[in-house]
Amino acid sequence: MLHSEALRRLSEISGEVVARCYQCGKCSAGCPMAASADVAPHQVIRLVQLGQPGEALASATIWLCAACRACASRCPRGVDLPRLMESLRSMVLRQGAPVLIASDLPKEILARAPQQAFVSGFRKLSG
Ligand code: SF4
Ligand code: SF4
Incomplete structure (x- = not known):
């Protein structure tokens, strides 16, 4: 079902057309x-694509994505997967659920993590 609300x-x-992906798997093969x-x-x-966005939104993958763009550079269909990952993260964050809580x-x-890691982490995980 390619016309779900999600x-x-x-x-x-x-701004991406998810239907362009024909599941060749080259993105996953090159993903670090x-x-x-x-x-x-x-x-x-x-x-x-199958109208099961809940599983995609609940996956750890969308948060693990490092936006390195290796997938986008090798996709034969021109799908910008990092952009989709970022959009999926935005959809989760727009639901209002904090993903990262500093006190946790x-x-x-x-004590040991570099300050830059905190800044970039909170930018990514708190919307
Ligand atoms: S490389 Fe492109 S077409 Fe192939 S599975 Fe990944 S996103 Fe889809
Ligand atoms: S941008 Fe994300 S999904 Fe794409 S190869 Fe890099 S880590 Fe993997």
């Missing part, structure tokens, strides 16, 4: 985060 919203936010992802990058798109972080991480 697909419409994702297309509106990202794929080994840690619970849902492979190409499967994230497939879930949206272990004290040893707070």
Whole structure:
């Protein structure tokens, strides 16, 4: 089902046409985060195509994406997957649920992590 409300919203936010993806898997094959992802990058798109955005929005993959653009550079269909990942993160953040709460972080991480990591992390995870 390619015409779900979630697909419409994702297309509106990202400007991407999800239907262009024909599931070749080249994005996942070149993704440096794929080994840690619970849902492979190409499967994230497939879930949206199938009208199952909840599973895509609940995946750790959208937060693990480092926006390195390796996938976009090798996609034969010109799909901007990092843009889609960013849009999916935005959809979660717009629901109002905080993804990262500073007080939940272990004290040893707070003491040792570089300041830049906190700034970039909160930019990505708190909208
Ligand atoms: S490389 Fe492009 S067409 Fe192939 S699965 Fe990934 S997003 Fe879809
Ligand atoms: S931009 Fe994200 S999904 Fe694409 S290859 Fe890099 S980490 Fe993987």
